[in-house]
Amino acid sequence: AQSVTQLDSHVSVSEGTPVLLRCNYSSSYSPSLFWYVQHPNKGLQLLLKYTSAATLVKGINGFEAEFKKSETSFHLTKPSAHMSDAAEYFCVVSALVTDSWGKLQFGAGTQVVVTP
């Protein structure tokens, strides 16, 4: 079984300051981990993915995430927030087992607010 916990439902940051979105996961198998972003009235856009290669993963728009197996965490960071980063962010796990074909397990989401 697998699950994802996003530790903050809302995060508010000032423009130009760092962003940290926290995610812990649980998986019985070697997982793939993803971060997606969803802007209002839009679908989900892939920010980055971890698939058992480098533990520090760089994504689009200046985001990066670090996979820490010992802590079962996959936190998302960005050094400097931009107004356009205001959106909802989802941490997602996918297990490499045949009965999980096509099934992504989503966290509850973190709503990010960016203030000028």
Place this chain on the structure above:
Amino acid sequence: KAGVTQTPRYLIKTRGQQVTLSCSPISGHRSVSWYQQTPGQGLQFLFEYFSETQRNKGNFPGRFSGRQFSNSRSEMNVSTLELGDSALYLCASSLGGSSHQPQHFGDGTRLSIL
């Protein structure tokens, strides 16, 4: 390369009706997954199709069904609509050979039940 296309974008139905939603995947992608997104339950997996076969199914009643065509396009059908079926329905496509491959999402169909 064109992204995932879902039609229609918005739909209003009444209780008891049925509805069909359509999803065209990215060219070359053979896997299509469907998700329901609601404020209360978040994002929940409905089912996944690969090469016209359903490989996986979530915990939804039989009123929710789907299919995939030979060109990988997929449809989702909901019969006997209930108020609780109001949601954003998202489809996502991937190459499908491995769960390591990321899924790419469409903008969804927002279904409102009156």
